[in-house]
Amino acid sequence: MKAGQFRRRSLDRIQFLYYTFYFSILLFAAPTFAWNEDWEPKEVGIGDQAEYLLEFQQGEVLDPELPSKGMYPDPDSPDLPLFEVITSEVSDTKIKLVVSYYASGKFSLPIIWKDKDGKEFRSEAILNVRSSLGEKDKTPEEILPPLEFSGKYGWKLAAILAGLAALSFGIFYAWYLNQTASKKTMDALVEADPWVQKILIYESKLDEIINSPPVFARNFYRVLSGYIRENMAKKMNAPFAHLTEAELFQRIYDSFGLEEGEVRNWENTFRKAQYSGEEVEISSSEALKAWDYWKEALSK
Structure with missing residues (x-):
């Protein structure tokens, strides 16, 4: 009985030593941290x-x-x-x-x-x-700081609102007399177009940048890019805020009668201005020329 127990203990000890030796070989043979x-x-x-x-x-x-x-x-x-x-x-x-x-x-x-x-x-x-702009960035308020309307753009907004007020009164009076126009139609005509207000925000900001030198290319072209995107969104009835510059200018090339080389040059200008590591200044006249170009191009 004692001899059997001794033999079993000896086998267990040998087996333990064998496994210890085996795992030691594996441990030292395997690479540690590369x-x-x-x-x-x-x-x-x-x-x-x-x-x-x-x-x-x-x-x-x-x-x-x-x-x-x-x-x-x-x-x-x-x-x-x-x-x-x-x-x-x-x-x-x-x-x-x-x-x-x-x-x-x-x-x-x-x-x-x-x-x-x-x-x-x-x-x-x-x-x-x-992309620097996400899907949620669909309004200029999310891209630009809040602006107060002043100068000629303040008057422009006031004129638009006054015109809308006059139109509202006329429509209401016609409805009162004839009882033919539905409330839904009247509300649609009276309601101010939110797109107009968005464009006025961009125009006011661009005007402020151009008339307050020095004009920094990164800030100017960032706002001009938003102005173009908002106009494109209106024309195409689709969101444009989330597109990269390459995607934006590809859509412009596909949708407008502009030369491919001209579109690529503008894409390069926008990308260089917004994403280069240097803060470059441009003249007010150069900025105004760029804005005038896109106002004309987007009006077609």
Whole structure:
């Protein structure tokens, strides 16, 4: 009996030592930590900053090739910026870049490195860049700060409201005499068109920018883009606020009798002004010329 128990204990001990030895081999044979790469945050808007981080043990990442600080062009449109490296930090255990993208889509940085065995790797971390305007941004009030009407636009609004008041009175009087117009029809005619008020907000803001130099291209073209979108939404009876600049100008090209080269030049101008890393000033006359062009183009 005692001999059997001793034998069983010996077998258990041998089995324990065997498993311990086996798992030790697996533990030391398997690679521990190689590297980890990620974006923070993983999703941003156009022009927003995101941090790329590649962490690794010393000696695990060799000969890294990464973009230096500066602006990098869009391969499809070399005269337009695609992304900008704002800061770059490289050490023995990490690579950290702060980056802004100026187009929507999903992107990975052009970073290449080798492991200690000489095998080449490329960055696979994906950053999702969404359009700077969301579906919910369908009114100028959500894009521009509240404005008070003054000057000629205040008078214009007052004239519109006075005209609507006079029209209301006339319609009411005709209804009172004839008893033929339905209440629904009268309400539809009396009600002020919200689109007029939205356009007046944009026109007032553009007028304010042009007549208050210096005129900064980013702010001017951002407001002009909203003005164009609101006009297009009215003409096409569809939302335009959420479209990227590329999508907006494609719709303009499809809908208006404008030359393709002319449309592309305007698209480039809007993208450069709004999404480049530099704050550029333009003259009031240049801004007024751009606004006049689009007023005429959108009136067709």
